[in-house]
Amino acid sequence: MNWDRRAFVKFAVGAVVGLNASPLVPKLMDDVAIWTQNWSWVPDPETGAVAFAKSINPATQTGVKARLVKARLSGQRVIRVEGDPEHPLSQGGVLAADAAAPQQSYYQAMRVDAPMVRKEGVRGRVAAEEAVQKVAAKLKALAQAGKASQVAIIADDPFSVTGEMLMRLAAAYGTPNLVFMPSAKQTLALAGGLMFGQGDIGFDLANATYTVSFGTPLLEGFGAPVAVRKAFAAWRKDPMHRATLVQVEPRSSVTASQADLWLACKPGTEGVLAYAMANLMIQAGKVDSAAANAAGFEQFKALLAGEYSLEKASQASGVPADKIKAVAEGFMKAPKAVAVCGPGNSGDPGRLFDFMAVLALNAVKGNLGKPGGLVLRQGVAWKALGGPLDLPGAPRLDGGGKRIMGSYSAYDLAAAALKGQPYPLEALIVVGCNPAFAGPQAKVMRQLIDNTPFVACVSEFMDETAELADVVLPKASFLECWGDCATPYGAAQSFYGVHQPLVSALPQTKSAGDWLLAVAKLLGGKAAEALPFAEAKEALAARAEGLGGLEDLAAKGYWMQEKPAYGFSFKTPSGRLELAPSALGKPAAPAAGVAPSKERPLLMAGIPSLRTGAGGAPMSPYQVKILDEITLAHKDQLVVEINPQTAHAMHLGEGDMVEIASAAGKINARLHLYHGAAPGMVFVPVGLGHTAFGMYLKNKGANFFEAVEVAADPGSGLPQWALTPVSIAKAGGVSHV
Amino acid sequence: MATHGKKQDNRSPADWWLFVLGFVLFAAVGFWATPAILYAEKPQPFQFSHKLHMEQVGEGCQSCHAFREDGSYTGIPSLEKCKECHGEEPMGETPEEKVFSKDYVAKNKPIPWQVYSKQPPCVFFSHAAHVANAGLECASCHGDHGDTEKLRTYEYNRLTGYSRDIWGWSLIPLDGPPKRMKMDDCAKCHRDNGVRDACFVCHK
Amino acid sequence: MSSSASEMRFGMVIDVDKCTGCGACSVACMSENNVGVLPDETDKIRSITWLRVYQIDNGQPYPNTQIAFFPRPCQHCAGSQGHHTPCVSVCPATATDRDPKTGIVSQIPTRCIGCRYCVAACPYHARYFNWYDVPWPEGMDKPLSPFVAPRMRGVVEKCTFCFHRYQRAQNKAFTSGEAMGEMDYQTACTEACPSGAITFGDLNNPEHKVHELKKSPYAFRLLERLHTDTAVYYVSAREWVRRQADNYLSGEKLAKVQAGGGH
Structure with missing residues (x-):
């Protein structure tokens, strides 16, 4: 045969037909189609057996259960943090911060993933031993030089096992300068201490039928927020028998809007209204016998009749007299009425004046120790970690001895140390909090960190404080380590929650307690003796011994006082209710000094929100997603609220970029005209404007605490920043709609 | 076929053998060479005898591939499951088991089995619906794997990166065993059995 | 009966008077459904929030101002009086459909061709387009749930009433032999809500709580006059809240519009 053109064509056609008779073409086309649907860069999470483990989020005090997936190849991980329906306080509910907790634990860019030491100005990862050695060596050298008292420690929670370990460590080491971040628990303990002789008190919200909340964000971050919501939901359960909620505050907040009645008072006059209502009750002859028999009752009665009459209170607060009267009557008539005080809207610990007015109102009502009233708590019967230690003799930097009951103050410590009065600081150790962001006056705290020769911090996140520290020890998240937290603010029952390690997201992290033990061990001597534990879990187990043992606690997740303890007793020197506490002579005067001036005509207050989170605790990326345009506008601009009338009087309009300046500092923001904002005020979201934490959180909005000006509360002497006088001026920059 | 007697101008039908040759050759390429090029092999970590195990266990397939309490399906058992019977010392004599004991049990390392029936991430498959509810036998989809x-x-x-089992081992639409596991195959079986479902019953 | 009757009709009753706008439902939803996070989430046109909590106010001057919150999942429209589920009727790729068994509107991202017709058709802004691939950097992918496939760029996604939870509940029912109860299938947002504002269940089932709750004289749905026959009811005793559920004229009486018949 000839291999000619024709032959070739025959062969080629045969080949083509043959190929097409095979499934090759459709097969390849199908495979190509499948290939186009492969997104190799989209994660394919490995599946596995689902299990649940109980835990508690100490930041929110929510009892949670972690949903674990035990994957065959990649091991166990937490995919969700959900509510624990069996938890008595949170009953299955969670907060945004709880639901986002896994993200926060696993997202490495936000976390401190290894011990870090600053060498010649540059921070680098080092071995754990080296970092601990560095801290211990510094502390040892200072102690040998007789400068132990010039070491200060700032921590988050005095009631946790870490807090107790720190107290022991500080005392054994020889520094009196251990302070915790300011909290409304301090103010309530003071007010209760002065009036009842005991401060472990709570509000029996779940059983109340008439609740008046004086200036505290009851639905936006009060106590354990989920537990408060459960009480709120119970009030709203039966439309026919709705419990009444009255909110007293200047701004139409979430609580004010959800309340049955909102008393829109002038800023700082919440306590005045509480006294006015107490006065109305006394006038009506509706005084409980305990109050009538109180030490200083006549004095109290006269003071109220004179200074807090309906007319005077109405004038001072700007609330119409009939409204005050209506609430006073409702409160009087309701079988189970309670007046509530708590943290302020700016995240401040509250004014002692307000707290005492609220406690007095409750006493006059006679709800002390009754269902739906003010109750004493049983207390948490944990075992002390060891015998008492002698407190160091040096004077406290925060001037604690001068304040009633010697309460601590991180702000005063910083202010005194910066002045060098009575002495400057040589070293600062920050445990589990972020004062460089949350201040309360952020700049002062940053100055303290800058001016202190050696700063170490134990931190879960690479936050503003960690970024400035010389040594950073990575703290494990609550999903990664053993830890505890005690009774939330205002809860009616004593409570103790335990969390346990469920995952090891970042293997180099340890609990704060474990880092402290490592340092104490190297310090040796008294410090090591004060903390005779091999690991922090042992300390926790020792503490939990009084509560049925750690094993059982961990399985259940909590210990709680069975039911609210009804019945009341006074432990004051007189054995009676003190309405004219001897420490003060008369009910503390209302907060003076915070008033607008010509240069700073507006008062600034915070907008508390469970979306933005509180204090220095960062939001997780998912939380950033739920901020809407009235909190964080397009291109990361912070949005502040102002009353339209106030804005127009200052020739400002919706969307204007403004600079808010106080004596302490300034922030830039975008104006939102909101009818619910009190005239003459500007309201700023709290918790935004981080300069750390990476792409999801850095430079989003501005930090409220940059503009906050801290003053001492005239009653308690505690730092107070509910209101800051500010000026507002149009700033450059384009507002983006 | 013979090729003699050809002439230049004579269009002898005998020349058509070239067509046939092309056809047969390239059809062969399509049928046999393609899979050889298109598919690659991956070794399993070590050999495993289902038959041997079936003789040892009490409850058939369910002994190792079981439903969990929440109704989900374990699929390939975890190392823990293996360790319920196997210790660090081999139970038998096979070299495979020595590899298993030494490299996996002793090191507590999960076994990276290649999964024949692994579906894309967007697929939801419920063994409960098919086995517990519809009463299908394991073998009706997975073939005689157990023997x-x-x-x-x-x-x-x-x-595509997917196991050959998914598209099916045969290149013409001949069905298994093991059964083909493409969407069309699932849909066909559902149709044939009168199951009409929404898309997200199989997609997640 | 509505034009698309289904055996079951899963739906919600959301008590606006209990909602405190804390955002727990929204975050629980994102965490449950592997919703992605972009570096800039202030760009709300590109931000994906299956369950978005909207804030409204009554527009009254100080001190009579009030705010309220509307959590808005996908409304799972059935369509009534000759109207269709708006998104399903326009999808050219059959990437979304309404399940006749559960009444849930599905969305299959891998089938979606990204034309965004459904996004435009949805009156509730419940559908979101993936303009970008989600970065999932440095451990962010670790807590992803294996029960919902993460999406790729170029596709639409939306709330599915946590249908994967229905599937899991069904699995359990199949293997245990016990029928699926009301509490066996609950969405992530319902479980998360700390004030119990969301109730979820089968609207057609008299034994489920939602069946009764939706009959409240204060119950209403969003944009009822579009005849979308949604499966999400809201309840509020406040008239100004109910008024904002639809586009009423200023003088118009707020009449309860009975759309959808059967429900």
């Missing part, structure tokens, strides 16, 4: 002494070769598609 085999050796794991068959795992092949995957070089283009």
